Amino acid sequence: xxxxxxxxxxxxxxxxxxxxxxxxxxxxxxxxxxxxxxxxxxxxxxxxxxxxxxxxxxxxxxxxxxxxxxxxxxxxxxxxxxxxxxxxxxxxxxxxxxxxxxxxxxxxxxxxxxxxxxxxxxxxxxxxxxxxxxxxxxxxxxxxxxxxxxxxxxxxxxxxxxxxxxxxxxxxxxxxxxxxxxxxxxxxxxxxxxxxxxxxxxxxxxxxxxxxxxxxxxxxxxxxxxxxxxxxxxxxxxxxxxxxxxx
Amino acid sequence: xxxxxxxxxxxxxxxxxxxxxxxxxxxxxxxxxxxxxxxxxxxxxxxxxxxxxxxxxxxxxxxxxxxxxxxxxxxxxxxxxxxxxxxxxxxxxxxxxxxxxxxxxxxxxxxxxxxxxxxxxxxxxxxxxxxxxxxxxxxxxxxxxxxxxxxxxxxxxxxxxxxxxxxxxxxxxxxxxxxxxxxxxxxxxxxxxxxxxxxxxxxxxxxxxxxxxxxxxxxxxxxxxxxxxxxxxxxxxxxxxxxxxxx
DNA sequence: TAGTGGTCTAGACCACTCT
DNA sequence: GAGTGGTCTAGACCACTAG
Numbered sequence: 001x002x003x004x005x006x007x008x009x010x011x012x013x014x015x016x017x018x019x020x021x022x023x024x025x026x027x028x029x030x031x032x033x034x035x036x037x038x039x040x041x042x043x044x045x046x047x048x049x050x051x052x053x054x055x056x057x058x059x060x061x062x063x064x065x066x067x068x069x070x071x072x073x074x075x076x077x078x079x080x081x082x083x084x085x086x087x088x089x090x091x092x093x094x095x096x097x098x099x100x101x102x103x104x105x106x107x108x109x110x111x112x113x114x115x116x117x118x119x120x121x122x123x124x125x126x127x128x129x130x131x132x133x134x135x136x137x138x139x140x141x142x143x144x145x146x147x148x149x150x151x152x153x154x155x156x157x158x159x160x161x162x163x164x165x166x167x168x169x170x171x172x173x174x175x176x177x178x179x180x181x182x183x184x185x186x187x188x189x190x191x192x193x194x195x196x197x198x199x200x201x202x203x204x205x206x207x208x209x210x211x212x213x214x215x216x217x218x219x220x221x222x223x224x225x226x227x228x229x230x231x232x233x234x235x236x237x238x239x240x241x242x243x244x245x246x247x
Numbered sequence: 248x249x250x251x252x253x254x255x256x257x258x259x260x261x262x263x264x265x266x267x268x269x270x271x272x273x274x275x276x277x278x279x280x281x282x283x284x285x286x287x288x289x290x291x292x293x294x295x296x297x298x299x300x301x302x303x304x305x306x307x308x309x310x311x312x313x314x315x316x317x318x319x320x321x322x323x324x325x326x327x328x329x330x331x332x333x334x335x336x337x338x339x340x341x342x343x344x345x346x347x348x349x350x351x352x353x354x355x356x357x358x359x360x361x362x363x364x365x366x367x368x369x370x371x372x373x374x375x376x377x378x379x380x381x382x383x384x385x386x387x388x389x390x391x392x393x394x395x396x397x398x399x400x401x402x403x404x405x406x407x408x409x410x411x412x413x414x415x416x417x418x419x420x421x422x423x424x425x426x427x428x429x430x431x432x433x434x435x436x437x438x439x440x441x442x443x444x445x446x447x448x449x450x451x452x453x454x455x456x457x458x459x460x461x462x463x464x465x466x467x468x469x470x471x472x473x474x475x476x477x478x479x480x481x482x483x484x485x486x487x488x489x490x491x492x493x494x
Numbered sequence: 495t496a497g498t499g500g501t502c503t504a505g506a507c508c509a510c511t512c513t
Numbered sequence: 514g515a516g517t518g519g520t521c522t523a524g525a526c527c528a529c530t531a532g
Binding site: 257285286317318 | 497498499500508509
């Protein structure tokens, strides 16, 4: 009376589907190639479209696939390694900085940022918006929070224009002596505005890198950077060695 | 003929639902409190259960909620900050190491690891299994790949037992002179075995930390650590300062 | 055994991208 | 306009936990 299955393992369909697709991607598809559309794939594997989508979502999360509405599903290239220091030990805006300034405003930061800055909860600070691109593609957005006290030399003339003032803030920031950095990485989901800049849908998984820039006496600035989790692999090269883990 | 909505923004229901729930979590719920079950919440908000689940999934991804089958959905505590160096600049198994050795085997590593180690694709290496716990809870699993060449002093007597051999490998590794570390962080989904150890479902989002340990001449070992993305916030404290970002 | 979240279905319509 | 992925529905059953 032996049945075909020993230890009947009720492995979810989408899980099995995912492994099958992953193998197919390795052996039968090239980077950039487009897969059959979801309705056809679902029919081919004999599952509902929702189940197939669950498998595709996981593969996209792992950076194996790229899906774009109105276009299709393509095989993603290997993740790009982006260096997030602390090799340079320098301020934002220093030479070799990979970020491009896009604007600057003055607002009250979120409570968590205010706490890290050591400012009052209702104290407005400069917020510099920046974007990081790799191979011409935006991979991260950043909000750099700088209290006015950190940039005392900022002239009043530059306090209106967006991008110009952003650059002025960075310039003044670089006059300070850097006392170290603290970083944290966690998983998040893209806010609507970040998603737009990163060419993703709102809620897409992102890696949030929070950096605290220290100067004599305390925190001079806090940066909250949002990296595309599907395409990015954050590298931390120590000991000055060239990173071989960066693809 | 004015309609109620200007600029009819077709914001997805689950997105709106998510923000509503997030606000409610801030104002009306305490950490550890259990939410109403999914069927009731869906009815209360007038949406299908699948739509509600989409909102809950995002909140869980952001570490705001914790869902457990057969139990319910509870409000998650703030993410715990776990230090992933490079403050110590030490080998695995050194004093103060946060990991616990669970076993050791000898197998051929994945191609990507073999490449980083500089070994042949079919060359077997020691693989030490370790677990990292915080507050009594497992937050990460690790596979530490150590080529036999890195631990020449390993005696033959210790080559059979699991945990004992693991400790022996770590002991031998600490005889080497550390030449630096390289780290990379990326998003992944938990393999079945990791998920079990971390008390999560297979496919749960995890932060994968790959570390390359350098010694004179090249790569002495490679560690692939898998952290729970829902509960962990990886911290990188530089300059020896106490991390204030760690919650 | 009752109640929970997890999986799955078979549809429908919408938003977007290209031609 | 045709074709794609994204959203949503209203059900059903399963796996797990706990009293």
